[in-house]
Amino acid sequence: MMSSNTTTCVSTEEEERMFEYETQHLGFTPKAFCNGVYNAALEYIQKAIQEMETYLSEEYSTVMTPTQIKEACEVILSTMVSKLDKNFDIIETYLTKNVLTIPDNVLLPEDKAQAGETYSAEQEDVLDTEIQDLKDKILALKYANSKLKQEMNLIDIVQARFDQAQKQLQRLDDINSDSGVSDMKDCLMFTSQKVLELVSKVKAMQVKDKSSTMETDPRDRHTHKSSTMETDKRD
Known part of the structure; x- marks a missing residue:
């Protein structure tokens, strides 16, 4: 039984493949088309409210203050944008499911070369293996690029320290030259x-x-000995 996370992942991948296929057929993505229509409608609404605010300020300035006119226009704009969002969600769903899709009987020119060809389970397994190998190589390249970037950062640090040491040595040479040391x-x-x-x-x-x-002086030792003997004699 497939888990909900796996189902979501497969559904997302399938939608991405369909978007790519639809883009090849239509020349644009359905999402980009819907966003463009929404932004255009929003811009028209904003310009209309702005023109209305200008008209009211010129014709009814004695009835309403500029602040009141501005606040009223902002309320109208907020209401219209809210309704636009709600209704456009319905339109976008309808367009992506019923209009901006590729019918099952339509085959793109780049796929006509493979029309009618069938692949065995073994061939599909080989293709899946090749695809996985390519993905592994891409990940390995990304990892190598990351490590290379780290090494380049270390080289930049070492180069900066080397340049600083070289400047200090040059400063010492200048001092020696000024002092007359060759x-x-x-x-x-x-x-x-x-x-x-x-x-x-x-x-x-x-x-x-x-x-x-x-x-010490020998005479000092002799004198000390004689004095000692004399003291003994007195005793």
Whole structure:
């Protein structure tokens, strides 16, 4: 048993195929024709109400104020549009079902080549498989295009960052040129080498200071020993 959703889907697809077929035969879609007629009727009504408002404002300005005339015309317009919508729904249904359709005995020129030909169930299955393969390829292409678009966005971001970094490097080069520095790389290497030499000298000085602090004068040790012995003798 077919569900209501499936029935609706099949019905919609069938209607779309019929609209395509009718468009080939008529040269326009029934929906577009009905919309055109409705818009034309609505435009005529609006122009008529506008002309009536102008006439009343000129001939009966002493009887009614412009505001009263405008409000009355708007009420009339609203009433007529409401009636137009209600009646046009009936007309549109009648046109799409009885007038703007292709009779069963009409065969379009592009379909005459297949007139009288019949297809077996196996051939229809093959066609259905080919159609499904084409649909899968279309979906795959859409997915690939989506991924490609994402990659292009990432490339744009990277390019923008690269351009910004390039501008900063150019700014540094301009500063170096204004300062008289010919080669930034050589200057940095020379400066780093001098800094390393200074660090080595400072470390060497720190080692010497520690050594001199730890060493004491031998005479001081002798004097300290003698004083200690004298103290013992007094005791």
